[in-house]
Amino acid sequence: MSEQAITAPTRTEAFEARLKKRYASERRFKAMGLGAILVSVFILVFLLGTMTFNGIAGFQRAELAVPMDFGEAGISLDPSIADEKDKFRSLEGQGLREVVQFFAEQELGAEGAAELSPQAWRVAADEIVADPSLLRQQTTLWLPATDDLATAYSGDGQADLQPLAQQLAGEGKLSDNFDPGFFSRSDATDPQQVGIWGALKGSILTMIVTLLLAFPIGVLAALYLEEYAPKNRWTDIIEVSINNLAAVPSIIFGLLGLAVFLWIFPNFRSAPLIGGMTLALMTMPVIVISGRNAIKAVPPSIRDGAMALGASPVQVVFHHVLPLALPGILTGTIIGMARALGETAPLLMIGMRAFVATPPDGFTSPATVLPVQIFLWSDEIDRGFVERTSAAIIVLLIFLLVMNGLAIYLRNRFEKTW
Amino acid sequence: MSPAILLLLALGLGLAGWLVARGRAQAFASQSGGRIAARPSYHGWYAALWIALPVTIFIVIWSVVSPQLVMAHVLASPEASVLPEFGMKRQSLISEARAVATGSATTVFNPEARQLIGPFEDALTRYNWIGLALTLIIALAGAAWAFLRLKPDFTARTRVEKAVMTGLLLASLVAILTTLGIVVSLVFETIRFFGMVNPIDFLFGTHWGPDPMANPDNPDPTRYGAIPLFWGTIYIGAIIAMIVALPLGLMSAIYLTQYASPRWRKVLKPALEVLAGVPTVVYGYFAALTVAPFIRDLAVSVGISNASSESALAAGMVMGVMIIPFVSSMADDSIAAVPQAMRDGSLALGATTNETIRRVLVPAALPGIVAGIMLAVSRAIGETMIVVMAAGAAANLSANPLEAMTTVTFQIVAMLTGEGSFDHPATLSAFALGFVLFLVTLALNFIALRVVKRFREAYE
Numbered sequence: 101m102s103e104q105a106i107t108a109p110t111r112t113e114a115f116e117a118r119l120k121k122r123y124a125s126e127r128r129f130k131a132m133g134l135g136a137i138l139v140s141v142f143i144l145v146f147l148l149g150t151m152t153f154n155g156i157a158g159f160q161r162a163e164l165a166v167p168m169d170f171g172e173a174g175i176s177l178d179p180s181i182a183d184e185k186d187k188f189r190s191l192e193g194q195g196l197r198e199v200v201q202f203f204a205e206q207e208l209g210a211e212g213a214a215e216l217s218p219q220a221w222r223v224a225a226d227e228i229v230a231d232p233s234l235l236r237q238q239t240t241l242w243l244p245a246t247d248d249l250a251t252a253y254s255g256d257g258q259a260d261l262q263p264l265a266q267q268l269a270g271e272g273k274l275s276d277n278f279d280p281g282f283f284s285r286s287d288a289t290d291p292q293q294v295g296i297w298g299a300l301k302g303s304i305l306t307m308i309v310t311l312l313l314a315f316p317i318g319v320l321a322a323l324y325l326e327e328y329a330p331k332n333r334w335t336d337i338i339e340v341s342i343n344n345l346a347a348v349p350s351i352i353f354g355l356l357g358l359a360v361f362l363w364i365f366p367n368f369r370s371a372p373l374i375g376g377m378t379l380a381l382m383t384m385p386v387i388v389i390s391g392r393n394a395i396k397a398v399p400p401s402i403r404d405g406a407m408a409l410g411a412s413p414v415q416v417v418f419h420h421v422l423p424l425a426l427p428g429i430l431t432g433t434i435i436g437m438a439r440a441l442g443e444t445a446p447l448l449m450i451g452m453r454a455f456v457a458t459p460p461d462g463f464t465s466p467a468t469v470l471p472v473q474i475f476l477w478s479d480e481i482d483r484g485f486v487e488r489t490s491a492a493i494i495v496l497l498i499f500l501l502v503m504n505g506l507a508i509y510l511r512n513r514f515e516k517t518w
Numbered sequence: 519m520s521p522a523i524l525l526l527l528a529l530g531l532g533l534a535g536w537l538v539a540r541g542r543a544q545a546f547a548s549q550s551g552g553r554i555a556a557r558p559s560y561h562g563w564y565a566a567l568w569i570a571l572p573v574t575i576f577i578v579i580w581s582v583v584s585p586q587l588v589m590a591h592v593l594a595s596p597e598a599s600v601l602p603e604f605g606m607k608r609q610s611l612i613s614e615a616r617a618v619a620t621g622s623a624t625t626v627f628n629p630e631a632r633q634l635i636g637p638f639e640d641a642l643t644r645y646n647w648i649g650l651a652l653t654l655i656i657a658l659a660g661a662a663w664a665f666l667r668l669k670p671d672f673t674a675r676t677r678v679e680k681a682v683m684t685g686l687l688l689a690s691l692v693a694i695l696t697t698l699g700i701v702v703s704l705v706f707e708t709i710r711f712f713g714m715v716n717p718i719d720f721l722f723g724t725h726w727g728p729d730p731m732a733n734p735d736n737p738d739p740t741r742y743g744a745i746p747l748f749w750g751t752i753y754i755g756a757i758i759a760m761i762v763a764l765p766l767g768l769m770s771a772i773y774l775t776q777y778a779s780p781r782w783r784k785v786l787k788p789a790l791e792v793l794a795g796v797p798t799v800v801y802g803y804f805a806a807l808t809v810a811p812f813i814r815d816l817a818v819s820v821g822i823s824n825a826s827s828e829s830a831l832a833a834g835m836v837m838g839v840m841i842i843p844f845v846s847s848m849a850d851d852s853i854a855a856v857p858q859a860m861r862d863g864s865l866a867l868g869a870t871t872n873e874t875i876r877r878v879l880v881p882a883a884l885p886g887i888v889a890g891i892m893l894a895v896s897r898a899i900g901e902t903m904i905v906v907m908a909a910g911a912a913a914n915l916s917a918n919p920l921e922a923m924t925t926v927t928f929q930i931v932a933m934l935t936g937e938g939s940f941d942h943p944a945t946l947s948a949f950a951l952g953f954v955l956f957l958v959t960l961a962l963n964f965i966a967l968r969v970v971k972r973f974r975e976a977y978e
Contacts, residue, residue: 122870122873123870125870125872126870126871126872126873129871129872129875129876130773130777130871130872132769133769133770133772133773133776133777134773134777135769136765136766136767136768136769136770136773137769137770137773137774137786137790139766140766140770140789140790140793140839140842140843141786141789141790143793143839144789144792144793144796147796147800147801147804150804150807150808151800151804316689317689317692318689319689320685320686320689320690321686321689321690321692321693323686324686324687324689324690325690328683328686329690335690337694338690338691338693338694341693341694341696341697342690342693343967344697344960344963345693345696345697347893347896347897347959347960347963348700348900348956348959348960349896349897349899349900349901349902349927349955349956349959350900350902351900351902351927351930351931351952351955352700352704352900352952352955352956353700355700355703355704355930355934355948355949355952356696356699356700356703358934359703359704359706359707359949360699360703364582365582367585381692381696384692384693384696385693388690388693412675412679413679414679414682414683418682438795441797442795442796442797442798442799442800443797444797444798444799444902444903445798445902445903445906445927445931448931448934448935449930449931449934449935453935463522471797471799472799474799474800474803475799475802475903475906475907478799478802478803478806478807478907486807489803490803493800493803496797496800497796497797497800500795500796500797504792504795
């Protein structure tokens with residue numbers, strides 16, 4: 101009894117109830133905070149999960165097993181032909197297409213052979229070009245099925261094809277195999293025949309242009325603003341416009357590219373050169389801003405020391421400040437490049453949304469990039485494209501993950517506190 | 519001669535100039551016993567700059583000018599008389615002939631184009647040689663100028679450093695040029711558009727339905743009312759997205775700064791940042807493929823039969839998810855900027871942590887949070903791919919989130935990726951929309967920066 105009297109004359113019943121309520125609200129609030137974070141993380145996991153789940157199937161394609169006996173067919177490959185294209189043409193001229201069709205009919209029946217992709221003989225031709233000894237032996241090739249059979253095999257699509265698909269699969273002649281060609285082919289109209297190499301090459305070329313333009317300009321501008329710029333109206337304007345550019349929506353840069361770059365270079369529509377230039381303008385402010393922070397972090401004593409030994413202002417910066425700030429600048433550059441790599445809207449504006457079936461062979465040939473390819477495939481009605489799109493997304497995300505990982509590694513590895 | 523080869527040539531010549539000039543300066547040095555005004559490599563750089571810079575400038579200009587010269591040469595040839603006066607056919611014949619002449623195609627599709635190949639090849643070889651000759655002449659002139667100047671007492675370093683400083687200044691001017699380029703290109707096309715459609719009809723009309731196939735000379739101004747687009751943009755980007763992003767982002771930031779242990783924070787914060795690194799086309803695909811059908815099915819199952827598969831809700835929700843890390847990191851920063859003494863004071867008076875957060879920290883950090891929200895809104899209304907893939911094309915002036923709605927960015931993409939010609943008001947309207955978008959996002963950013971600046975002063 102006496103204890104109570106000592107501890108709290110104020111701890112009345114109402115007080116206790118109030119306190120309890122306050123503690124309950126404290127717990128609720130904390131749980132809400134944790135909940136908010138967990139919801140966000142859950143959405144992320146769900147997004148990555150659906151993409152992976154769909155995408156795994158996108159790396160495969162339905163293929164039919166066709167036993168071939170080329171020795172019987174009498175096709176030969178002249179070893180004196182050096183060029184692959186000519187080898188290909190010679191095989192086509194000797195009727196490889198019909199031979200493949202013949203063996204397919206023997207093995208799969210007329211109905212099954214009709215579901216062999218029209219491009220299947222090209223796969224056979226590729227195999228033969230890679231290994232001419234195939235022509236003298238019996239072998240079983242896995243050749244792509246048509247898109248219709250592939251959808252029937254996955255359980256939807258045309259109902260009348262589904263029994264056939266089940267029958268072939270039951271006999272072990274139809275199965276989903278890993279499709280290495282997905283990484284080496286380009287865009288096509290048939291989901292069984294598409295690949296991402298064309299878009300990937302376009303992305304690489306575009307990124308090279310972006311990096312070559314944005315990095316030097318960004319670093320030089322950052323050096324000027326941080327080290328040399330006098331404080332006057334002009335440098336104020338430069339500073340304000342760089343900060344504004346960092347916040348301008350990306351599609352506006354697309355409009356700029358369309359109105360200015362395509363007006364100067366009307367022949368280079370949808371070329372990596374124009375795409376890279378447009379993205380460079382977008383990336384440059386990011387590099388300037390992160391570069392300035394890195395340069396600011398270099399202690400003044402280093403500059404003073406170099407000055408005291410008689411270095412000129414240019415030598416101070418290029419021999420001492422820049423090398424020390426470089427890791428920080430590189431981190432910002434990689435982050436900016438990662439953003440440019442995932443960017444779609446500005447490239448749609450400058451016409452990089454065309455159907456490009458061959459990988460670009462230079463900076464000025466028509467190309468598409470990985471995000472735009474994803475966008476184009478997402479518009480296709482064919483169900484087979486859903487899986488292919490997710491597979492392409494996985495490839496894109498892996499690239500971005502690697503770039504961001506590299507940026508984090510650089511930051512941790514070279515971060516210095518003076 | 520492609521510009522790339524010419525550029526390599528320029529670099530090679532520059533390197534040669536560098537080596538020769540440095541060797542000469544070393545010779546000076548040994549003659550005069552080591553006393554020269556600048557180190558030999560600066561002499562080298564001086565010569566290299568004088569060779570490579572003019573040549574590079576020439577190549578850039580030449581790569582723009584020479585295709586037009588080739589074109590003029592081809593058109594002046596007698597074979598060009600077979601070309602049709604105007605239009606698509608003429609363009610395709612010319613580009614086919616060009617493709618064969620440059621070697622990127624082996625044969626022509628149209629037989630008429632065949633006679634043009636000859637003139638094209640003539641013109642290309644001719645201007646290739648001219649380009650090469652001019653490159654060499656300019657390089658030699660630069661080299662001569664530089665070498666005549668090389669003397670033991672020549673202050674090469676100051677000259678080179680002056681050039682470096684100019685380069686730095688030019689690099690920073692690119693930002694101004696870009697801004698100027700954006701404003702000029704947008705304003706120019708917008709003025710052309712407003713010459714065809716009255717700005718008042720555009721800004722205050724309530725019906726949007728440009729017809730790219732209609733007669734461009736006499737556009738129907740009642741089809742260019744952009745209010746439904748502005749409403750769709752605000753509804754999706756500033757209302758639905760923020761309803762998702764604000765509570766999630768804010769509570770995440772509060773949890774991360776106030777409750778989470780350092781180890782948890784180390785795991786959870788990067789996880790949130792991954793959300794910011796996902797490309798918007800992936801979000802768009804996710805919205806169109808997973809979220810939108812789910813919302814439609816949900817709506818149908820509760821008895822809304824006319825739910826559309828493209829809905830403002832799907833686009834807005836996914837956009838909100840995209841914005842979460844942005845809101846959270848801005849809130850994180852501004853809560854962290856509140857002096858620790860305020861938090862300690864509140865806790866010492868007996869307030870619980872959540873009372874401290876709600877009554878002290880958040881009000882103190884409010885300007886920063888508000889600025890963060892404005893930046894987030896500006897990012898959301900400028901976002902393109904999610905709305906292009908999930909929001910729909912129908913310009914609806916409605917408050918029903920299950921309806922398809924269209925946004926400014928969607929219409930910019932739709933108008934400029936269609937078949938319309940560049941003189942058509944429907945195409946030009948995209949630039950007017952872009953201009954409005956540019957001004958609005960700029961204003962939001964400007965205000966946000968202003969708010970942050972004021973807030974910072976309050977604690978100094």
